[in-house]
Amino acid sequence: MSISPFTTLESPLTSSWSPTNSYPDVATWMSGYSNRLWPRDPQPQLWSKFQVWEWLQQVMDINQIDASSVPFQNFDMDGHQLCGLSYQDFIHAADSAGPVLFHSITELKWSVDFSCSFSEVSYPPADLYSPSLPPIAPIASLTPSSPDIKRSLSRQVKKHNPRGIHLWEFIRDILLNPEWNSGLIKWEDRAEGVFRFLKSDAVAQLWGKKKNNISMTYEKLSRAMRYYYKREILERVDGRRLVYKFGRNARGWRESDM
Template structure:
């Protein structure tokens, strides 16, 4: 039964990967992506809440809009869409495919490039995964605390765990924040498929999960 589930998940992913760039997704691609994400990470079904939306529509939506449509897992779907957008941008930047970024008219551009806007400026509550990306995209300010090991694959290392925890505590107004608490929050992303340990596990090294 397990191999059948794996084959089903792979089949769905292959259908979605007609275009890895969400901006290119049709209404059908959006539904297939949601179905695959639900299957892969055991999320509640929410495809009906996103009917008649193209990939461009999804890219223009805020996290609150996702949660309004799907209160149980809208935040997870939003995070995964951000990862797919980042993957599309990196593929375009490295010449691995004729793909467009999730930018342009009506779109929201999210990428692992140094030009990304500070997440705090959007007025949205910031998540830890967003905060880590924000630090990584400012190496001149935070390179001694956290840095990319392989930017294309989303692999990064926390060099100064106490400092990263302190910065996160300041951002969230939690003076008692320490790395034990922060690392527990990072591990919660494993099941959601947002962050994982790389294939070769190393201390304080993590990877943003994104399509290959």
């Protein structure tokens, strides 16, 4: 069986998606997929090992993949580690099920930001979960005494985690998910890592949403981007407005990494 990287876009769960109509469907997907089918901590980065395991089980069930075909021991990690895996890592760890798992976790990583932004920007009152709502953690009740779960819960209570994803990773992930990108940022030269902001204000708002900072602007976001030049995470692209280029210290953006 051979599965292309984004095969799950055609799966029953996401069949209502289409690249040209992604805004409303993100909301549809969020309310159904994440809130009903995935009643867990919405931030996979915060999952415990147990929650990673639960996610693995559910993805296998829903996609009707024989669970015995995937070595679960390869996923003996917490959510933070899971979110750091590349597409290739998933192939190594789960073989033909890798793409499905990769896409699932990628969707989950993005669901919070996009559902919140799109529900406010694109539609009137949508009662998708917002950062102000209490965390959903029914899974915790399964093993309330588990140290991992306790740790996970205590982290949820701690407001949120501004020290989560870095800005350049956030930008990179938008670029790598064109289905949800909706024309926010576009590759100018995919092989060289050159990209351009198409909707600078929207990206800034999204970043602000991520950091729970409604006063974020492109002006401020771009200052942070400029600090990356010295660290060689970005390279300067002269004379071209809104254009940046990944530098030697930026990881995970190359096609060969996927």
